C-alpha cells in the first residue's frame with residue numbers, strides 16, 4: 161500500500177501547543193503548491209465522528225485515559241482511510257498538523273507508556289517520510305497562546321507540556337525526524353521547514 165511506486169510524500173509537523181504548527185503547515189503547503197506540487201493539508205484530531213467527541217471532551221470533562229487513547233486511534237484510522245492514504249496513493253504531498261507522535265506525547269504525559277502507544281499506532285499507521293518537530297520552551301509557547309502561568313490550572317498544564325516536550329525530543333534520533341527550534345521569526349522557521357521539505361522531495365525523486 162504505502163510502498164506503491166506512485167506514492168506521494170508524507171510530512172508531519174508536531175510540537176506542543178503554541179509552537180506555531182498551524183501557522184507553519186499553512187505556509188509550507190502554500191509554498192509547495194507554488195513549487196507546482198499537489199498538496200493536501202489536514203490535522204488531528206479531525207472533525208470526524210471520533211475527533212468531535214475528543215474535542216467536546218475538552219470542555220465537557222476529560223475521558224478516561226483508555227477511552228481517550230481508543231478514540232485517538234479510531235480517529236486516526238478513519239483519517240488514514242478517508243484522506244491520507246488515498247492522497248498518497250495519488251502521488252500527492254500530505255502535510256499534517258499532529259499525528260501519532262502527539263498521542264505518544266500527550267497520552268504518554270498522562271501516564272501511558274509512549275512505546276506501547278507507538279506500537280499500537282504503527283500496527284496500522286505508516287511512518288511519515290519527514291517529521292518536523294517544532295521545539296520551544298513551555299513558557300514561551302504559553303506566552304504565544306496567552307496563558308500567563310499564574311493559576312494552578314496553568315501550572316499543571318505547564319508541567320504536563322514539559323513532559324510532552326520531552327517525549328517529542330526523545331524522537332530526535334529517528335532517521336525521518338528533524339527538530340527545528342521555534343524561537344526565530346515565523347519567516348525564519350518557514351524557510352528552514354521549506355528547505356527540509358524540498359530536500360526530502362528531491363531525495364525521494366532520485
Ligand SMILES: Nc1ncnc2c1ncn2[C@@H]1O[C@H](COP(=O)(O)OP(=O)(O)O)[C@@H](O)[C@H]1O
Nearest residue numbers: 176177178179180181182183184304344345346
Ligand atoms: N515564530 C513565531 N514567533 C512568534 N509568534 C508566533 C510564531 N509562530 C506562531 N506564532 C503565533 O503564536 C500563536 C500560536 O501559533 P499556532 O500556529 O496557532 O501554533 P500551534 O498550532 O502550534 O498551537 C499564533 O498567534 C501565531 O501567530
Ligand SMILES: Cc1cn([C@H]2C[C@H](O)[C@@H](COP(=O)(O)OP(=O)(O)O)O2)c(=O)[nH]c1=O
Nearest residue numbers: 177178204205232258259260262263266267
Ligand atoms: C492528535 C492528538 C492531539 N492531542 C491533543 C493535543 C491538543 O491539546 C488537543 C487538540 O489539538 P489541536 O486541535 O491541535 O489543539 P491546538 O490547536 O490547541 O494545538 O489534542 C492528544 O492529546 N493526542 C493526540 O493524539
